[in-house]
Amino acid sequence: xxxxxxxxxxxxxxxxxVFFFLCFYRETVNKIMQLHFTKxxxxxxxxxxxxxxxxxxxxxxxRLIEILFQFLLEPKESDRFMQQLSAFAGDxxxxxxxxxxxxxxxxxxxxxxxxxxxxxxxxxEDLWAEHYAVLSRLAVRQTLMVNQLVDMDWKFxxxxxxxxxxxxxxxxxxxxxxxRKGNSTENVYMELTLPQFYHFLHEMERAKASMDxxx
Amino acid sequence: MAAAVTAEDFTNLQLLLKAPxxxxxxxxxxxxxxxxxRLLAENTATTLxxxxxxxxxxxxxxxxxxxxxxxxxxxxxxxxLALFPDSFHSSLKNLITKILLENSxxxxxxxxxxxxxxxxxKELDWRVDMVTGSESVSxxxxxxxxxxxxxxxxxxxxGSESVSTVTVELSRESLDTILDGLGRIxxxxxxxxxx
Numbered sequence: 001x002x003x004x005x006x007x008x009x010x011x012x013x014x015x016x017x018v019f020f021f022l023c024f025y026r027e028t029v030n031k032i033m034q035l036h037f038t039k040x041x042x043x044x045x046x047x048x049x050x051x052x053x054x055x056x057x058x059x060x061x062x063r064l065i066e067i068l069f070q071f072l073l074e075p076k077e078s079d080r081f082m083q084q085l086s087a088f089a090g091d092x093x094x095x096x097x098x099x100x101x102x103x104x105x106x107x108x109x110x111x112x113x114x115x116x117x118x119x120x121x122x123x124x125e126d127l128w129a130e131h132y133a134v135l136s137r138l139a140v141r142q143t144l145m146v147n148q149l150v151d152m153d154w155k156f157x158x159x160x161x162x163x164x165x166x167x168x169x170x171x172x173x174x175x176x177x178x179x180r181k182g183n184s185t186e187n188v189y190m191e192l193t194l195p196q197f198y199h200f201l202h203e204m205e206r207a208k209a210s211m212d213x214x215x
Numbered sequence: 216m217a218a219a220v221t222a223e224d225f226t227n228l229q230l231l232l233k234a235p236x237x238x239x240x241x242x243x244x245x246x247x248x249x250x251x252x253r254l255l256a257e258n259t260a261t262t263l264x265x266x267x268x269x270x271x272x273x274x275x276x277x278x279x280x281x282x283x284x285x286x287x288x289x290x291x292x293x294x295x296l297a298l299f300p301d302s303f304h305s306s307l308k309n310l311i312t313k314i315l316l317e318n319s320x321x322x323x324x325x326x327x328x329x330x331x332x333x334x335x336x337k338e339l340d341w342r343v344d345m346v347t348g349s350e351s352v353s354x355x356x357x358x359x360x361x362x363x364x365x366x367x368x369x370x371x372x373x374g375s376e377s378v379s380t381v382t383v384e385l386s387r388e389s390l391d392t393i394l395d396g397l398g399r400i401x402x403x404x405x406x407x408x409x410x
Contacts, residue, residue, distance in 0.1 A: 140357055143349040149383045152393055154400060158407075164326035166286050171407070173400065174333055177364075179383055188381050190366050191333040194404070201397045203339055207360050208390050210343040214358045 049105035060092060068106060072135060075142065150185055151178035156197075173197045220283050224276035225300055231273070231307055233263040240307075244314045247277040248322060284315050285322050292316065334366035334379065360385040 056064065067088065071081040085103060089096040153176040159168045170193075177188045192200060234240045239262055246255050251274050260270035280298070289295050295312045340363040345356055363382045385393070 136352060139351040140349075140355055142351050143346060143355075143357070145359070145384045145386070147381070147383050149385050149389050149393075152396060154396065156400060156404070159327075159330070162326065162330045164282070164285060164330070165288065165323060167288060168327065170327065171404070172332070177381070177383060179381070188364070188366075189333045190336050190364065192336045196336050197397075197400070197404075200336075200339055201394075201401060203341055204362075204390065204394055204397060207341045207343060207362070208394060211358045211360060211387055211390065214343070214345060214356070 049102045052102055053106065060088075063088060064103070064106075068103060072107075073138065075138070145180075148180045149177060150180050152176070153178070218279050218283070220276075220280050220298060222300065224279055225303055227269075227272045227276040228280070228311065229304060229307070230263060230265055230269060231311070232304060233265060235262065237310060239263075240310060241314050243274070244277055244281065244311065245318060247274040248281045248318070251275055251278055280311075281315060281318075281322070284319060285326060288319075288323070290316070290319065329369065334368040336364060337367045337378065338365035339363070340365075358387060360387075360390055 053061070053064075067081065067084045070084070071077065074080075082100070085099055086096045089099045154173060156171060156173040159170045159172060161168055173192045173194070173196075175190050175192065177190075179186050179188060231240050231243070234243070243255075243259050243262070251271070253271075256267060256271040256274050259265075259274060260267045263270065263273075265273075283289075283298070284295060289298075292312050295315055296308060299308045341360060343358055343360050345358055347356060348354060361382060361384055363380060365378060365380050368377050368379065
């Protein structure tokens with residue numbers, strides 16, 4: 001069911017694409033739920049929430065979409081998302097709680113679409129394609145990583161002398177790996193001799209070659 | 216540590232004249248290079264038929280001498296012979312010098328491998344996995360690399376060594392960045408080596 005909404009003359013094509021997309025859903029909520037989420041059981045409150053979206057005027061609706069997509073593009077900024085919703089609620093004389101619940105339901109749409117890997121034909125290809133590509137790349141980046149390497153610092157130097165041997169001339173390399181463990185980071189320090197460094201370099205090149213085979 | 220070798224040390228060294236064989240002298244010299252121990256002193260006292268106190272002093276003097284040679288990297292016979300006083304027994308002097316020269320390379324390698332450092336990398340393992348699905352995306356094919364570092368931290372005090380293992384996950388971008396950094400290190404190393 002094709003909807004030609006207002007705003008065809010808008011300069012920002014992504015915003016209008018999004019607007020069309022959500023208008024589409026706003027008008028045909030139940031049909032869409034059946035077509036695309038046949039395997040999901042959605043709570044009744046969700047369809048009510050979508051119908052409540054109808055109650056916003058164009059300006060309000062546009063602003064809500066902006067907030068929604070800002071959050072989708074930067075999912076870590078949940079505090080900002082909440083603040084923006086509260087500000088919106090304040091500006092338009094409504095309570096923040098119901099608005100937040102409404103937005104949670106609305107969020108199901110793009111998130112559900114990604115989970116089901118819905119094909120572009122199903123989601124109005126010409127309106128959604130751009131955002132879908134960006135969001136799926138972001139979703140991949142959000143994929144769980146265990147002990148993710150965040151940073152690697154290094155320094156190398158020459159041991160000039162020790163308490164046991166007055167004059168030495170050995171090259172050493174020191175590495176500091178910063179690893180994300182849950183919400184905090186851990187530093188791991190180690191020292192490599194020169195042969196070990198070359199071995200490390202060689203092995204990482206082999207790993208990269210192995211990874212490149214798969215692209 | 217490189218304490219100075221004193222006249223008293225050389226007096227103690229002359230106790231080696233009581234050794235039954237050259238091998239016995241060699242054994243005492245080599246064993247006193249490590250941290251002096253009471254057991255060694257006792258064994259030396261028995262072998263040389265001297266008192267325990269004298270044996271302890273002898274072991275300590277040998278320790279000082281061998282560490283002095285190691286610290287200043289005295290690698291020629293003349294350099295070591297020059298340490299001894301003129302009155303020192305000449306054959307014993309030559310024997311001790313010979314023993315010290317024989318063992319210096321080993322002692323040097325040992326000292327350098329036991330020096331203080333950050334935990335030493337002992338082993339490196341890696342594997343490349345293909346991630347095919349996750350909570351946020353049901354179908355995908357993204358390679359990821361896991362690298363395991365095994366490090367050994369030698370604690371001299373206890374004599375025990377603790378091995379710790381760290382496994383790290385790298386995305387393709389991280390691996391590229393690492394290789395970039397390692398390449399730069401290699402370039403700088405070749406500049407340093409060329410000088």
